[in-house]
Amino acid sequence: MNSKRSGEVAISSDAKGKAVERAPPPPPPPVVVTTKATKIRNIRGKKGLAIIDIVLRLGAGSAALAAAYIAGNTEQILPFFTQFFQFHAQYNDLPTFTFFVAANAVAVGYIAFSLPFSIVCIVRPHAIGPRLLLVFLDTVMVALVMSAAGASTAIVYLAHNGNLNSNWLAICTQYTDFCQALSGALVASFVAEVFFMLLVVNSTFALKRK
Template identity: 90%
Template sequence: MESKKSDEVAISSDAKANYDAKGKAVEGDPPPPPPPVVVTTKATKIRNIRGKKGLAIIDIVLRLGAGSAALAAAYIAGNTEQILPFFTQFFQFHAQYNDLPTFTFFVAANAVAVGYIAFSLPFSIVCIVRPHAIGPRLLLVFLDTVMVALVVSAAGASSAIVYLAHNGNLNSNWLAICMQYNDFCQALSGALVASFVAAVFFILLVVNSTFALKRK
């Protein structure tokens, strides 16, 4: 009787060993890890490429907008001139943008911005043809940031002069000249608005390029 029980125990032990050898879970052991999930990335890559191309097209549109606004600012300010219809024996009342270094810097800064836009358009086209190219995008981000600083500084400095021309400063005995040079002041105000619009376009360019670099 005892030998029969020992044989049954031996058989059950062998069966358990065979059960374990087949790789099945044993009571008390942790469950096996789930099988790896294979995800097809082809559709994801296509979406990323289309997204990068879309951002590159937006980049070109923003560059054209920035170049147009900067060109308008430089042209209007550079051609702003007014001569009053009255004069004296020794003085002629004449106002021009280069009478003040601030407006000279303003015209030069916006002209540089226009030249930069013409220089950067081929790189922007490269980003459409090769949406995964990192080098051209990094170069554009760096130069766009420089243009933001240049255009904003020129527009900010000129806005202070335009404000004084319109309102003057009684504490400093600076008289408002726009009552006499109305056309001159109106033209400079329009150029100033165009320059700030160009600055906004450049800021949007930096943001757009940052998103393009972030997409994998």
């Protein structure tokens, strides 16, 4: 029995040897720890990007609101008038500015709609659905805000400089304040546009990180 025991010992020592050989495997735990650490770092990175997202969103919303408000409240009444006509300029005298105000108002509404999704991205950094939805809609907003800003810039440029070839006169020579206010609204709109572009790039980075 003793010999058996010693045999057992031999086997066991073998087993032990194997166990010792298998001892290195414990490294797996540290590997798991590092992946966990990477995951935690990634989650932190994603949360950081989600917070940047919400800040950019608020920036875009305020800039678009400013653009819509300034353009929508722009009017100028010239101090001279004829018997039948008073010289009065308002944003909706030019259809382009009606579009400008509408597009920026839509952008503000979209920001209000998208904020809850953006908050979901902070709470659940790995949620991909809301982020993809936001990237898609942000791209649409980049196009919408830029089309309004581009169109209005073309018209404001024309109002400032006129065009001799088509016999369109510069109306800004009379309506100075009106043109200045519209230029201010344009600047606000371009700021909103930059914010929307940063939103798309930021979301792309957030989707990249795993």
